[in-house]
Amino acid sequence: MARSMLLISRQAPWAGPAAREALDLALAGGAFDLPLSLLFLDDGVLQLTSGQQPQQLQQKDLGANLQALPLFGIEQLYASQRSLTERGLQHAELGLPVQRLDDDEVRQLLASHDLLVTL
Template sequence: MPKSLLIISRQAPWSGPAAREALDIVLAGGAFDLPIGLLFLDDGVFQLAPNQSATAVQQKDLSANLQALSLFGVDDVFACGNSVLERGFPPSGPNMDDVQLLTPEEITVIIDRYDQVITL
Protein backbone atom coordinates (compact mmCIF):
# COMPACT_ATOMS: atom_id res chain seq x y z
CA MET A 1 0.00 0.00 0.00
CA PRO A 2 1.44 3.42 -0.92
CA LYS A 3 2.27 5.80 1.87
CA SER A 4 0.06 8.85 2.26
CA LEU A 5 1.48 12.31 1.75
CA LEU A 6 0.39 15.71 3.05
CA ILE A 7 1.71 18.85 1.40
CA ILE A 8 1.58 21.96 3.58
CA SER A 9 1.66 25.13 1.49
CA ARG A 10 2.68 28.16 3.59
CA GLN A 11 3.75 30.65 0.92
CA ALA A 12 1.70 33.31 -0.82
CA PRO A 13 1.15 32.57 -4.50
CA TRP A 14 3.60 35.16 -5.87
CA SER A 15 6.31 35.16 -3.18
CA GLY A 16 8.44 32.60 -5.02
CA PRO A 17 8.17 29.14 -6.57
CA ALA A 18 6.98 27.30 -3.43
CA ALA A 19 3.23 27.71 -4.04
CA ARG A 20 3.48 26.39 -7.59
CA GLU A 21 5.77 23.55 -6.52
CA ALA A 22 3.32 22.50 -3.79
CA LEU A 23 0.46 22.33 -6.29
CA ASP A 24 2.63 20.47 -8.82
CA ILE A 25 3.54 17.83 -6.22
CA VAL A 26 -0.10 17.38 -5.23
CA LEU A 27 -1.27 17.07 -8.84
CA ALA A 28 1.51 14.60 -9.67
CA GLY A 29 0.70 12.51 -6.61
CA GLY A 30 -2.98 12.53 -7.51
CA ALA A 31 -2.18 11.45 -11.07
CA PHE A 32 -0.42 8.38 -9.65
CA ASP A 33 -3.23 7.58 -7.20
CA LEU A 34 -1.09 8.42 -4.18
CA PRO A 35 -3.17 9.11 -1.06
CA ILE A 36 -2.43 12.83 -0.88
CA GLY A 37 -3.72 15.90 0.89
CA LEU A 38 -3.06 19.62 0.66
CA LEU A 39 -3.12 22.01 3.60
CA PHE A 40 -2.98 25.79 3.15
CA LEU A 41 -1.46 27.43 6.20
CA ASP A 42 -0.33 30.97 7.07
CA ASP A 43 0.20 33.05 3.88
CA GLY A 44 -0.48 29.93 1.82
CA VAL A 45 -4.20 30.65 2.18
CA PHE A 46 -3.71 33.62 -0.19
CA GLN A 47 -3.66 30.99 -2.95
CA LEU A 48 -7.38 30.57 -2.28
CA ALA A 49 -8.20 34.29 -2.65
CA PRO A 50 -10.49 35.09 -5.59
CA ASN A 51 -9.67 37.48 -8.44
CA GLN A 52 -5.90 37.23 -8.36
CA SER A 53 -4.07 39.11 -11.08
CA ALA A 54 -1.17 36.88 -12.04
CA THR A 55 -0.28 38.86 -15.13
CA ALA A 56 0.42 41.95 -13.02
CA VAL A 57 3.42 40.12 -11.53
CA GLN A 58 4.24 38.26 -14.76
CA GLN A 59 3.25 34.87 -13.37
CA LYS A 60 0.92 32.09 -14.40
CA ASP A 61 -2.42 31.97 -12.58
CA LEU A 62 -2.62 29.11 -10.07
CA SER A 63 -6.42 29.02 -9.83
CA ALA A 64 -6.71 26.54 -12.73
CA ASN A 65 -4.44 24.16 -10.81
CA LEU A 66 -6.67 24.50 -7.75
CA GLN A 67 -9.75 23.72 -9.81
CA ALA A 68 -8.03 20.63 -11.25
CA LEU A 69 -7.38 19.02 -7.86
CA SER A 70 -10.61 17.00 -7.86
CA LEU A 71 -9.96 15.87 -11.45
CA PHE A 72 -6.69 14.35 -10.22
CA GLY A 73 -8.42 12.58 -7.33
CA VAL A 74 -7.24 15.02 -4.67
CA ASP A 75 -10.19 15.29 -2.31
CA ASP A 76 -8.38 16.17 0.91
CA VAL A 77 -7.92 19.92 0.66
CA PHE A 78 -7.69 21.83 3.92
CA ALA A 79 -7.02 25.38 5.10
CA CYS A 80 -6.37 26.85 8.49
CA GLY A 81 -9.54 28.73 9.41
CA ASN A 82 -7.58 31.17 11.57
CA SER A 83 -5.20 31.97 8.68
CA VAL A 84 -8.16 32.64 6.37
CA LEU A 85 -9.81 35.02 8.84
CA GLU A 86 -6.57 36.76 9.85
CA ARG A 87 -5.89 37.60 6.21
CA GLY A 88 -9.30 39.17 5.82
CA PHE A 89 -11.09 37.19 3.19
CA PRO A 90 -14.36 35.34 3.67
CA PRO A 91 -14.26 31.57 4.12
CA SER A 92 -16.55 31.16 1.12
CA GLY A 93 -15.95 31.91 -2.51
CA PRO A 94 -14.98 30.35 -5.81
CA ASN A 95 -11.78 28.69 -4.57
CA MET A 96 -13.20 27.62 -1.21
CA ASP A 97 -15.96 25.25 -2.34
CA ASP A 98 -14.05 22.02 -1.67
CA VAL A 99 -11.76 23.31 1.08
CA GLN A 100 -12.27 22.13 4.65
CA LEU A 101 -11.49 24.87 7.18
CA LEU A 102 -9.71 23.52 10.23
CA THR A 103 -8.95 24.68 13.75
CA PRO A 104 -5.37 24.38 15.05
CA GLU A 105 -6.37 21.25 16.96
CA GLU A 106 -7.85 19.66 13.83
CA ILE A 107 -4.68 20.51 11.90
CA THR A 108 -2.64 18.51 14.40
CA VAL A 109 -4.94 15.52 13.90
CA ILE A 110 -4.72 15.83 10.09
CA ILE A 111 -0.91 16.01 10.13
CA ASP A 112 -0.76 12.88 12.31
CA ARG A 113 -3.02 11.04 9.85
CA TYR A 114 -0.47 11.15 7.01
CA ASP A 115 2.67 9.00 6.72
CA GLN A 116 4.81 11.73 5.17
CA VAL A 117 4.55 15.54 5.39
CA ILE A 118 6.27 18.10 3.15
CA THR A 119 6.13 21.80 3.97
CA LEU A 120 6.77 24.36 1.24
Protein backbone atom coordinates in the same frame (compact mmCIF):
# COMPACT_ATOMS: atom_id res chain seq x y z
CA MET B 1 1.00 -0.49 1.39
CA ALA B 2 0.68 3.09 0.15
CA ARG B 3 1.70 5.74 2.65
CA SER B 4 -0.43 8.81 3.10
CA MET B 5 1.16 12.17 2.38
CA LEU B 6 0.12 15.61 3.55
CA LEU B 7 1.38 18.42 1.37
CA ILE B 8 1.48 21.71 3.29
CA SER B 9 1.46 24.84 1.15
CA ARG B 10 2.57 27.88 3.19
CA GLN B 11 3.57 30.43 0.56
CA ALA B 12 1.54 33.15 -1.13
CA PRO B 13 1.01 32.55 -4.84
CA TRP B 14 3.26 35.48 -5.81
CA ALA B 15 6.03 35.01 -3.21
CA GLY B 16 8.21 32.75 -5.36
CA PRO B 17 8.05 29.26 -6.85
CA ALA B 18 6.95 27.37 -3.71
CA ALA B 19 3.19 27.68 -4.32
CA ARG B 20 3.49 26.46 -7.91
CA GLU B 21 5.83 23.65 -6.88
CA ALA B 22 3.37 22.50 -4.20
CA LEU B 23 0.56 22.34 -6.75
CA ASP B 24 2.77 20.58 -9.30
CA LEU B 25 3.73 17.99 -6.69
CA ALA B 26 0.08 17.49 -5.74
CA LEU B 27 -0.97 17.03 -9.37
CA ALA B 28 1.89 14.60 -10.02
CA GLY B 29 0.96 12.59 -6.94
CA GLY B 30 -2.66 12.55 -8.01
CA ALA B 31 -1.71 11.31 -11.47
CA PHE B 32 -0.08 8.29 -9.79
CA ASP B 33 -3.01 7.71 -7.40
CA LEU B 34 -0.98 8.46 -4.29
CA PRO B 35 -3.07 9.02 -1.15
CA LEU B 36 -2.51 12.76 -0.87
CA SER B 37 -4.08 15.59 1.11
CA LEU B 38 -3.32 19.29 0.77
CA LEU B 39 -3.29 21.81 3.63
CA PHE B 40 -3.13 25.55 2.98
CA LEU B 41 -1.47 27.21 5.96
CA ASP B 42 -0.13 30.70 6.75
CA ASP B 43 0.18 32.78 3.55
CA GLY B 44 -0.66 29.64 1.55
CA VAL B 45 -4.35 30.39 2.12
CA LEU B 46 -3.94 33.39 -0.19
CA GLN B 47 -3.73 30.90 -3.07
CA LEU B 48 -7.40 30.15 -2.49
CA THR B 49 -8.72 33.65 -3.18
CA SER B 50 -10.65 34.01 -6.39
CA GLY B 51 -10.21 36.87 -8.84
CA GLN B 52 -6.45 37.15 -8.56
CA GLN B 53 -4.64 39.08 -11.26
CA PRO B 54 -1.14 37.59 -11.34
CA GLN B 55 -0.40 39.04 -14.76
CA GLN B 56 0.07 42.44 -13.13
CA LEU B 57 3.01 40.96 -11.21
CA GLN B 58 4.20 39.06 -14.30
CA GLN B 59 3.28 35.78 -12.62
CA LYS B 60 1.37 32.78 -13.93
CA ASP B 61 -2.15 32.13 -12.71
CA LEU B 62 -2.39 29.17 -10.32
CA GLY B 63 -6.18 29.09 -10.58
CA ALA B 64 -6.28 26.44 -13.31
CA ASN B 65 -3.97 24.16 -11.31
CA LEU B 66 -6.10 24.60 -8.20
CA GLN B 67 -9.29 23.80 -10.10
CA ALA B 68 -7.63 20.66 -11.54
CA LEU B 69 -6.89 19.14 -8.12
CA PRO B 70 -10.23 17.25 -7.83
CA LEU B 71 -9.81 16.00 -11.41
CA PHE B 72 -6.57 14.34 -10.28
CA GLY B 73 -8.29 12.71 -7.32
CA ILE B 74 -7.08 15.22 -4.75
CA GLU B 75 -10.25 15.95 -2.85
CA GLN B 76 -8.81 16.16 0.67
CA LEU B 77 -8.30 19.94 0.69
CA TYR B 78 -7.90 21.78 3.98
CA ALA B 79 -7.20 25.33 5.16
CA SER B 80 -6.28 26.66 8.55
CA GLN B 81 -9.14 28.73 9.92
CA ARG B 82 -6.62 30.76 11.92
CA SER B 83 -4.67 31.59 8.74
CA LEU B 84 -7.86 32.57 6.92
CA THR B 85 -9.00 34.78 9.81
CA GLU B 86 -5.60 36.45 10.24
CA ARG B 87 -5.66 37.42 6.55
CA GLY B 88 -9.27 38.57 6.63
CA LEU B 89 -10.50 35.93 4.19
CA GLN B 90 -14.16 34.93 4.23
CA HIS B 91 -15.66 31.73 2.87
CA ALA B 92 -17.23 33.57 -0.09
CA GLU B 93 -13.78 34.80 -1.21
CA LEU B 94 -12.38 31.31 -1.66
CA GLY B 95 -12.27 29.96 -5.19
CA LEU B 96 -11.92 26.34 -4.09
CA PRO B 97 -13.97 24.30 -1.62
CA VAL B 98 -11.76 23.49 1.34
CA GLN B 99 -12.49 22.12 4.77
CA ARG B 100 -11.57 24.78 7.32
CA LEU B 101 -9.76 23.42 10.37
CA ASP B 102 -9.16 24.92 13.79
CA ASP B 103 -5.74 24.53 15.44
CA ASP B 104 -6.60 21.23 17.13
CA GLU B 105 -7.91 19.78 13.88
CA VAL B 106 -4.73 20.88 12.09
CA ARG B 107 -2.64 19.02 14.70
CA GLN B 108 -4.81 15.92 14.26
CA LEU B 109 -4.44 16.14 10.48
CA LEU B 110 -0.66 16.36 10.78
CA ALA B 111 -0.58 13.34 13.08
CA SER B 112 -2.81 11.27 10.79
CA HIS B 113 -0.42 11.23 7.81
CA ASP B 114 2.71 9.16 7.31
CA LEU B 115 4.63 11.79 5.33
CA LEU B 116 4.58 15.58 5.64
CA VAL B 117 5.98 17.81 2.90
CA THR B 118 6.07 21.57 3.42
CA LEU B 119 6.58 24.04 0.58
